[in-house]
Structure formats: C-alpha cells, structure tokens
Amino acid sequence: MWADLKSHFEATKSRRFETLVDGERAADFSTLAGDVRFDYAKTNIDTTARDLLIKLLDDTGVAQKRDAMFSGAPINEMEGRAVLHTALRNLDGDPVVVDDKDVMPGVRNTLKSMESFADEVRSGAFKGQGGQIIDVINIGIGGSDLGPAMAVKALAPYHDGPRCHFVSNVDPADIAQTLRACDPATTLVIVASKTFTTIETMTNARTAMAWMGESVRKPGAQFAALSTAEDKTADFGIAPDLVFGFEDWVGGRYSMWGPIGLSLMIAVGPDAFRAFLQGGQAMDRHFCAAEWHENMPALLALVGIWHNQICGHATRAVLPYDNNLSRLPAYLQQLEMESNGKGVSMDGADLDLPSGPVVWGEPGTNGQHAFYQLIHQGTRVIPCEFLIAARGHEDDLHHQHQLLVANCLAQSEALMKGRDLDEARGKVADKFEGAELERQARHRVFPGNRPSVTIAYPQLTPFVFGQLIALYEHRVFVEGAVLGINSYDQWGVELGKELATALQPIVEGADASGKDGSTASLVGFLRDNGL
Numbered sequence: 151m152w153a154d155l156k157s158h159f160e161a162t163k164s165r166r167f168e169t170l171v172d173g174e175r176a177a178d179f180s181t182l183a184g185d186v187r188f189d190y191a192k193t194n195i196d197t198t199a200r201d202l203l204i205k206l207l208d209d210t211g212v213a214q215k216r217d218a219m220f221s222g223a224p225i226n227e228m229e230g231r232a233v234l235h236t237a238l239r240n241l242d243g244d245p246v247v248v249d250d251k252d253v254m255p256g257v258r259n260t261l262k263s264m265e266s267f268a269d270e271v272r273s274g275a276f277k278g279q280g281g282q283i284i285d286v287i288n289i290g291i292g293g294s295d296l297g298p299a300m301a302v303k304a305l306a307p308y309h310d311g312p313r314c315h316f317v318s319n320v321d322p323a324d325i326a327q328t329l330r331a332c333d334p335a336t337t338l339v340i341v342a343s344k345t346f347t348t349i350e351t352m353t354n355a356r357t358a359m360a361w362m363g364e365s366v367r368k369p370g371a372q373f374a375a376l377s378t379a380e381d382k383t384a385d386f387g388i389a390p391d392l393v394f395g396f397e398d399w400v401g402g403r404y405s406m407w408g409p410i411g412l413s414l415m416i417a418v419g420p421d422a423f424r425a426f427l428q429g430g431q432a433m434d435r436h437f438c439a440a441e442w443h444e445n446m447p448a449l450l451a452l453v454g455i456w457h458n459q460i461c462g463h464a465t466r467a468v469l470p471y472d473n474n475l476s477r478l479p480a481y482l483q484q485l486e487m488e489s490n491g492k493g494v495s496m497d498g499a500d501l502d503l504p505s506g507p508v509v510w511g512e513p514g515t516n517g518q519h520a521f522y523q524l525i526h527q528g529t530r531v532i533p534c535e536f537l538i539a540a541r542g543h544e545d546d547l548h549h550q551h552q553l554l555v556a557n558c559l560a561q562s563e564a565l566m567k568g569r570d571l572d573e574a575r576g577k578v579a580d581k582f583e584g585a586e587l588e589r590q591a592r593h594r595v596f597p598g599n600r601p602s603v604t605i606a607y608p609q610l611t612p613f614v615f616g617q618l619i620a621l622y623e624h625r626v627f628v629e630g631a632v633l634g635i636n637s638y639d640q641w642g643v644e645l646g647k648e649l650a651t652a653l654q655p656i657v658e659g660a661d662a663s664g665k666d667g668s669t670a671s672l673v674g675f676l677r678d679n680g681l
C-alpha cells in the first residue's frame with residue numbers, strides 16, 4: 151500500500167493541483183462534523199490517492215484500534231495503560247470499563263467536585279485570607295500547562311472569573327514575574343502535575359508556597375492540587391478536599407478535559423466548561439460513526455500522512471486566523487510531537503517511515519509579516535493548516551473580522567496559484583527593461599502548487615473549541631495507529647531529565663572534568679561569568 155501511494159505520488163507530483171479544483175471537488179474534498187468544516191481541496195490528493203490512503207486505514211486496523219481505545223483496552227502497551235481521555239467527556243454515554251470497573255461514576259463525581267469548587271471560587275464563597283480570590287496561578291508544565299493555558303486564551307470572550315496566570319518554566323523569571331503581579335492574600339495556587347514529581351513544577355510550587363507563607367497564615371489552604379498521586383499532594387501540605395484526582399489512563403497531553411482543566415473551569419464557569427466537554431464528545435461520536443471518506447479526524451490524519459510520509463514534507467505549519475488560538479500551535483507541538491515523534495513501532499522494530507512532522511505556527515495575520523516569505527518562496531514545501539471562524543466575538547468590529555477572513559482565504563489561494571514569470575514581468579514592466587526586467591521579475595515569482603487545508607467554523611464557542619481539540623487528538627491517534635507506533639508514551643523526554651539531575655551538582659560547583667569537553671568548557675564559561 152505504501153508503495154502504491156509512493157508511485158501515485160511520483161506519477162502526479164508535477165501536476166498543478168489547481169487544475170483539479172472546481173466546485174465539485176470543493177464539495178467532494180471537504181467534510182462536516184457538526185458545524186465544523188474541513189476542506190482539503192487545495193492539495194494534490196485525488197480520488198485515487200484518497201482511496202489508497204483510506205485503504206491504509208483498513209490495512210492497519212484503525213477502526214479496531216479506535217474501538218479498543220474507546221472501550222478501555224490497554225492500548226498504551228509500553229506502560230500497560232488504557233487511553234481514556236474520551237471518558238472525561240463521555241457525559242451522557244455508555245459505561246467505560248477498565249479492569250472490570252466502570253470508570254464513569256468516578257469521572258462524574260470528580261467533575262461535580264470541580265464544579266462546586268469552581269463555583270465557590272467564582273462566587274467568593276471560597277476565600278483567601280484577604281477575601282475573594284482575584285488571581286489563580288496554575289503551576290504545571292507540558293500537558294499540565296499547555297492545554298489549560300491555551301484554552302483560557304481561546305475562550306477569552308467567555309472569561310468572567312478571576313484572572314488566570316500560568317507558570318511552567320523552571321526559569322525563575324517565570325514564577326517571579328507572576329508572583330509580583332499577585333497579592334498572596336487573594337491568590338489561589340493550583341499545582342497541576344499528573345505525577346507530582348516533575349522537577350520544574352515542584353520547584354515552582356515550593357517557591358509559591360514560600361511566597362504565600364510570608365504573609366498568609368495558612369498558605370496550604372490557598373493551594374489546590376490536580377494529580378494522580380494523591381499521597382504526594384498530602385505530603386506537600388494540600389488538604390484532601392482541595393485535591394482533584396484522576397487516573398493514569400489520562401495522558402498528560404490529553405488531560406485538560408478533567409481536573410487539569412480546573413483553571414479553565416474557574417475562568418469560564420462550569421457551564422461553558424461543560425459545553426467544551428460536549429463539543430469534544432460530539433467529535434468523538436463523529437469519529438466513531440462517520441465513514442472514512444467523511445470522517446474528519448481520519449481525513450485530517452490521512453492528509454498529514456500524504457504530505458509527510460509520502461510527499462516527504464517534514465514540517466506542518468498551523469496557522470489559526472483566530473487570535474484567541476494563538477497558543478494552539480504550542481499546544482499541538484506537544485500533542486503531536488510528543489505523541490508521534492517515535493522511532494520504533496509498537497513491537498520495537500525501527501520505523502521504516504518518517505515519524506510525525508515538526509509542527510509549528512503562529513496566528514494569522516501576524517505570521518504573514520514574519521515567516522510567510524519562506525512558505526511562499528522558500529525552496530521547501532510547507533503544508534499549511536488554516537483555521538478560520540465565520541465570525542468573531544466583536545460584533546461591532548465585524549468589518550475587521552471580514553478583513554481577517556479575506557487574508558486567510560487569500561493565503562491558501564496564493565499558495566495554490568502562485569505567480570508565474572509572465573505575470574511577474576507584467577508587475578514591473580513599467581519600471582524596468584531588458585536583463586534588469588528579467589532579474590526583477592524572477593524575484594517576484596511564486597511557485598504556487600503548495601498545499602493547504604482549511605478548518606472553518608461558525609465561531610470559537612466553548613463547544614466548537616471542544617470539537618477542534620478532540621479533532622486534533624483523534625488525528626494524532628489515527629496517524630499513530632497507521633504508523634504502528636505507541637502515541638501514548640514519551641520515553642524521549644527522559645534522557646535529558648536524567649542528565650539534568652546529574653549536572654545539577656556540577657553547575658552548583660562540583661568538578662566538571664568527568665563531563666565531555668564541550669559541556670565542561672561551557673560550565674567553565676558560565677562559572678567565569680557568574681554561575
């Protein structure tokens with residue numbers, strides 16, 4: 151199948167896909183999930199390629215793997231765990247059984263306690279020493295930060311609770327600047343860590359506890375914890391009623407649907423949070439029910455596989471024309487690259503295909519004035535993924551939103567059509583002539599034939615936001631399932647952690663001579679300069 155796809159790519163790669171694009175193709179090469187539309191007409195995928203790609207899903211058993219995931223089977227084989235973030239949004243669905251036990255009553259109970267706590271914080275019933283909570287600081291990193299931080303920004307129009315801050319980096323600048331902006335007497339600190347051992351988070355949490363302890367009599371009473379390790383949260387001094395636990399079948403980067411989403415819930419309120427969960431659940435239902443040729447997560451994944459594993463484009467730009475999604479690319483970097491950046495397949499054999507792509511991006515229109523030069527005229531093809539809402543939340547500025555939409559659509563059109571030499575000559579013919587005209591014109595040529603997809607939606611409501619995030623999660627699942635890798639472990643982050651622990655005594659003054667020459671010499675330079 152891979153060979154068939156590669157030979158089809160070779161046979162069609164020099165064609166201008168623009169010649170394929172008409173109204174019929176726009177309908178055929180797009181799909182709807184609820185109100186969200188995914189358009190992949192502006193790619194070189196034709197019906198033959200799509201059929202071959204869909205066959206890949208069948209050949210690699212994606213439907214069976216999907217059903218195994220939803221049913222609670224331990225598909226994270228390397229850690230012997232189920233992968234059940236979908237249970238966190240299975241609000242009115244069937245029981246989900248793990249180790250002979252339905253996990254749904256526990257999920258619903260935790261959600262209820264989160265809701266009561268969020269209501270108390272928002273209403274002022276839960277107080278700090280100085281009265282109503284004005285600032286919430288979420289201390290976490292990776293999945294315990296990127297999801298809620300991205301989501302609070304995404305749902306800014308619905309934010310009517312206390313201010314939310316996110317501290318992740320062990321760089322003291324991060325926590326110091328945040329604490330400076332808050333009054334400890336009216337601050338709630340949420341320590342978000344699945345394991346409650348992550349060095350950055352625990353270091354920042356201790357710094358925050360010390361800061362709070364300087365002026366608040368019972369600092370622990372203004373701390374909540376979100377974790378699977380409830381014994382460790384108690385050792386840290388957080389009262390059990392302020393601990394919101396979850397199970398190891400929720401992966402860190404998939405965790406904002408449960409307790410890790412507490413800061414989001416406090417910001418936007420339990421109703422909006424539920425709407426977010428419902429949006430996720432709607433996408434789950436679509437993913438489980440829709441035929442492959444209409445199945446949005448499957449198609450999004452297949453387009454990604456076509457561009458990365460077949461065409462060889464190593465990166466993917468995510469370009470939300472939605473400023474509230476400005477942290478989406480960073481969130482997706484963890485979701486996609488930590489999940490599918492693997493070099494061996496599930497059975498431990500070397501992967502004979504490239505692993506998942508490098509994911510990067512910035513919101514439009516900002517990116518247009520920064521890196522789009524390379525996307526349009528650089529020598530590498532970068533498949534682009536645009537996101538655009540029909541309307542924003544600023545009704546009185548809708549004309550400005552229309553300008554945003556025009557820019558988004560213009561970019562995918564420009565990438566597809568490009569500008570040939572003749573047209574480029576026409577642009578400068580009144581200013582130059584002869585060899586200089588040729589030279590000037592060549593700089594104004596756009597190769598075009600560059601693929602992009604567009605995800606369009608009516609408005610970034612909590613429900614739509616939930617749909618989008620679940621869409622991306624399932625895309626990662628499908629890509630991983632087709633490649634035959636384990637998308638749910640992350641051994642690749644371990645070596646650096648181990649070496650950092652070993653290096654700590656050296657940066658604190660111990661002998662560096664056992665280290666390699668480069669590292670020892672860098673330590674020497676930093677010591678000479680104040681380390």
Ligand code: F6P
Nearest residue numbers: 292293294343344345348402643
């Ligand atoms: O180091 C990677 C990682 O384990 C991520 O997978 C995770 O999201 C992050 O660290 C934070 O982990 P924790 O929530 O356990 O602090």
